[in-house]
Amino acid sequence: MSVVGKIVNSRWFSPLALLAAWEAGSRTGVIPERTLAAPSEVAGTLFGMVVSGELPSNLAVSFGRALTGLAIGVIVGVVLALTAGLSRKGEAAIDPLMQIKRTIPTLALTPLFIVWFGIGETPKVALIAFASMFPVYLNLYSGIRGVDLRLLEGARSFGLSRAEQVWHVILPGALPSLLVGLRYSLSISILVLVVAEQINASAGLGYLINNARDFMRTDIIVVCLMVYAVLGLAADWLVRTVERRALVWRPSLVEA
Amino acid sequence: MDARLNFLSDAAPVGLAPLHGEPPVVRLRGFTRRFGENTIIHDLNLDIAPGEFVALLGRSGSGKTTLLRTLAGLDGTDGQDVTVPTSRAVVFQDARLLPWKKVWRNVALGLRGPDVRQRAEAALREVGLGHRMDAWPLTLSGGEAQRVALARALVREPSLLLLDEPFAALDALTRIRMHDLVLDLWRAHRPAVLMVTHDVDEAVALADRILVLDEGRIAAQDRISIPRGERGELARPYREKFLQILDGTARADGVIPFPHGIPA
Numbered sequence: 001m002s003v004v005g006k007i008v009n010s011r012w013f014s015p016l017a018l019l020a021a022w023e024a025g026s027r028t029g030v031i032p033e034r035t036l037a038a039p040s041e042v043a044g045t046l047f048g049m050v051v052s053g054e055l056p057s058n059l060a061v062s063f064g065r066a067l068t069g070l071a072i073g074v075i076v077g078v079v080l081a082l083t084a085g086l087s088r089k090g091e092a093a094i095d096p097l098m099q100i101k102r103t104i105p106t107l108a109l110t111p112l113f114i115v116w117f118g119i120g121e122t123p124k125v126a127l128i129a130f131a132s133m134f135p136v137y138l139n140l141y142s143g144i145r146g147v148d149l150r151l152l153e154g155a156r157s158f159g160l161s162r163a164e165q166v167w168h169v170i171l172p173g174a175l176p177s178l179l180v181g182l183r184y185s186l187s188i189s190i191l192v193l194v195v196a197e198q199i200n201a202s203a204g205l206g207y208l209i210n211n212a213r214d215f216m217r218t219d220i221i222v223v224c225l226m227v228y229a230v231l232g233l234a235a236d237w238l239v240r241t242v243e244r245r246a247l248v249w250r251p252s253l254v255e256a
Numbered sequence: 257m258d259a260r261l262n263f264l265s266d267a268a269p270v271g272l273a274p275l276h277g278e279p280p281v282v283r284l285r286g287f288t289r290r291f292g293e294n295t296i297i298h299d300l301n302l303d304i305a306p307g308e309f310v311a312l313l314g315r316s317g318s319g320k321t322t323l324l325r326t327l328a329g330l331d332g333t334d335g336q337d338v339t340v341p342t343s344r345a346v347v348f349q350d351a352r353l354l355p356w357k358k359v360w361r362n363v364a365l366g367l368r369g370p371d372v373r374q375r376a377e378a379a380l381r382e383v384g385l386g387h388r389m390d391a392w393p394l395t396l397s398g399g400e401a402q403r404v405a406l407a408r409a410l411v412r413e414p415s416l417l418l419l420d421e422p423f424a425a426l427d428a429l430t431r432i433r434m435h436d437l438v439l440d441l442w443r444a445h446r447p448a449v450l451m452v453t454h455d456v457d458e459a460v461a462l463a464d465r466i467l468v469l470d471e472g473r474i475a476a477q478d479r480i481s482i483p484r485g486e487r488g489e490l491a492r493p494y495r496e497k498f499l500q501i502l503d504g505t506a507r508a509d510g511v512i513p514f515p516h517g518i519p520a
Contacts, residue, residue: 151352151354153330154348156330157328157330164366173356248392251394
C-alpha cells in the first residue's frame with residue numbers, strides 16, 4: 001500500500017482533515033469567528049485559560065459538584081439496591097417507587113428543584129445525585145437477583161451464615177452489574193452537570209460557557225466543550241481501571 | 257448365579273445392620289417428601305454406617321437428588337425422623353466454585369481458625385493440585401475443578417460426604433482417575449459416603465453397598481463384599497438385574513424392599 005493510501009485509511013485521517021478544513025474555513029473567512037472560532041485560536045485560548053488559572057479553578061468547582069452529586073447518588077442507589085435485592089419486604093417497598101421515578105426524566109425536575117432548593121449549589125448537586133442514583137440501583141438490584149442460585153446453594157451446604165453468603169457470594173456475584181451501573185451513572189452525572197450548571201452559576205464550566213455566550217466568545221465555549229469531553233473520557237477510564245482490578249477472575253481478562 | 261453375587265436372590269438381606277456396631281451416621285425412618293401433588297420420596301428407611309460407602313442408583317426423577325439434598329440440609333425435613341451429622345460436605349456435579357475467589361480461598365470457604373491457608377493447601381496437595389493454589393477457578397479444567405470441589409469437601413473432615421453425580425460431566429479417562437482418587441481419599445479420611453450416580457459401573461467399582469431408588473422407594477439394595485479391583489466382571493450382571501428391577505420383571509421375586517429388622 002502506498003504511503004498516501006495508508007494515511008487515507010488511517011483512523012486519524014478524517015478527524016485531522018476536518019480540523020484542517022475548519023482552520024482553513026476560519027482563515028479564509030468562510031466560517032465567521034462569531035459562529036465558530038478557529039482551532040488555532042481555541043488552542044491559544046485554552047493555553048491562556050490554563051496559565052491564568054481560570055480554567056483549573058472553574059474545572060475544580062464543576063468537578064466538585066459532579067463528584068459530590070455522584071457520591072450521594074451512588075451511595076443512595078447502592079443502599080436501596082441492597083435493601084430491595086436482599087429482602088422481599090425491601091423489594092416491595094422500594095422497587096415500585098424506583099420504577100415510578102424512572103419514568104420521570106430527571107432534567108424535567110429542574111424547575112421543581114429550583115423552587116425547593118433555590119439557585120445555589122444545592123439544586124445542582126441534588127439533580128446530579130438524583131439522576132445518577134438510578135443506573136446504580138437498577139443494575140445492582142438485578143445483579144443481586146441474578147446471582148447463580150447453585151453457587152449460593154453450594155455456599156449454604158458448607159454452613160455459611162446468611163451474612164457470609166451475602167459477603168462471599170451475592171456481593172461479588174453482583175459486582176460486575178454494579179460496575180456497569182457505575183459507568184452509566186458517571187456519564188449521566190456529567191450530562192446533568194452540564195444542564196445543572198446553567199442554573200445561575202457564578203463559577204464552574206457552565207458559568208464560563210454562559211459568560212462566553214454573552215460575549216460571543218465561541219473559542220471559550222469550544223474549550224469548555226472539550227473539557228466536558230475529557231471529563232467523560234476520564235470517567236470511562238476510571239471505571240475500566242476499577243473493572244480490570246476487581247474482575248480479574250474473568251476469563252477474558254485472565255487471558256489478556 | 258454367581259454365589260458371590262447374592263444380590264436380590266438371597267433369602268436373607270445382607271449387611272443392613274450397622275457395620276461396626278456403631279450407631280449409624282445417617283438414619284431416616286419413614287421419610288416422605290412431596291412437592292404439591294407429587295410424592296418424590298415415599299416412606300423411606302435408610303441407615304448409613306460410619307465410614308460406609310453407599311452408591312445410590314436411579315433414573316432421572318427417581319428422587320435420588322431430592323434425597324441427597326435432604327441429607328445435605330438444603331431442603332427442610334419438616335420435623336420428620338431424620339438424623340444426619342452436622343459435619344457433612346457436598347460435591348455437586350458442577351463443581352460450584354466461586355469464580356471470584358482463588359482456588360485455595362474456595363477450599364477455605366467458611367473455614368475458621370488461624371491456619372486456614374495451610375489447611376487448604378494440604379487438602380489441595382492431597383488431590384494433586386498443590387500447584388494451583390492461586391489459580392482462578394475459571395482457568396481450571398473440568399477434572400481439576402472437581403478435584404478442588406473434593407478438596408473443599410474433605411478439608412472440613414466431614415463424617416458424611418455427599419457426592420451428587422460428581423463425575424458425570426467428565427470424560428471417561430478422567431472419570432476413572434477420579435474414581436481412584438475418591439477411593440484413596442475415602443480410605444485416608446473414612447467419611448461415610450453417599451454417592452448419587454446413574455452409572456452402574458461407577459457404583460459397582462466404588463461402593464460397599466448399592467441402593468436402587470425408583471419412584472421414591474428403595475427398589476433394591478445389595479452389599480458387595482468382593483474387594484474393589486476384583487469387581488471387573490460384576491458390572492454386567494448387576495446392570496441386567498437393575499434393568500429387570502426397573503422394568504418391573506424382577507420386582508416380585510427378589511427385591512429387598514427395606515433393610516432387615518426395620519419395620520416397614
